[in-house]
Amino acid sequence: MSMEDKNASDESFRLEEFFVNPGLDVISIKEVEDISQKTGIPLRRVECFALGKGVIPIRYQRNIGTFGVDGQIKLLESTVIVIGLGGLGGSILEQIARAGFGTIIGVDPDVFDQSNLNRQLLSTEQTIGQEKVAAAQRRVHEINSAVCFTGHVCKLQDLPDDLWQAADMVFDCLDNIPDRLILADKCARADCPLIHGAIAGWYAEVGVVWPDSKMLETYYQGQTEGIEKELGTPASTAMMTASIMAAKAGQILAGGDLSKESKMHVFNLLDNEWQIITMEKDNHE
């Protein structure tokens, strides 16, 4: 038996006594905290054990019909990286913390300024001048203390290599094409799927990028400038795009979408139009 298996087995043995009541079908935040405190086992793992016994943490009750019990366990066991904690990243963070994505790594080198207030969920008049990562850490803890959040105040290029290897999914919430392509390359090397999002006015795109697809490279066709400087970045488009990104990630991580197809969803809220471009791996090579 490996050390990891032995630890899991010890954990199960210690948790078992709290779940002997056959009538128990839900468990509150307070009860999870009590068990965690008595056993020294992290909240997230207590929740996973409970779910495995068919006991639903009440905080996830309204998730189960969508993700299923097994899906919820997979979300809790997942590790994701959010690159950029602005309009897209902040809204994604809000959703995935509530959904119970178990380990979240947030990355952003910047502080909030007043021009962020129109759309960035983590920005308030009180957080102007503060690091986006610090606001993210606070918000995740307020929403779901079972989630393990680690923040990195740096550019994606400066993240340690082992973090990429640990990730099950990465969110691309960046604001320029060169960095987006660097990120796609890092994800491809780590064999990790990437959820890409970009917005301009009422117009936006969400890409599901599988590691061997070279999708962003193919899609952008050498372009380096976008149209968002002309059209702005309103809250409605940012939050809807973030919602689609979080939904696609949840579907994949919970095991509900096994297609592994790289696709770009392009939509325009002004014309009520939504196009899906299926990317072929060898397109234009």
Add this chain to the structure above:
Amino acid sequence: MVVNVKLMSLFAKYLKDYPDGKISLGGTATVRTLAESLDLPIKRVKIITVNGKQETLDKSLSDGDLVYIFPPAIGGG
């Protein structure tokens, strides 16, 4: 031939004279021919689909094709 054209977002203005999006093209035509006929800024025309598949400016068109041209969006919000 007649092709159906949709121009997304900032490019939509180049289709204002064709409310039904149907463009007649003579002889052999490519996406480039189409883009030039609409006075689209060729250097910015990169993301193109024909019948749902991503293509380039050199893609030959056929009667009834559905052509989308997308401007790039890169804002992270």
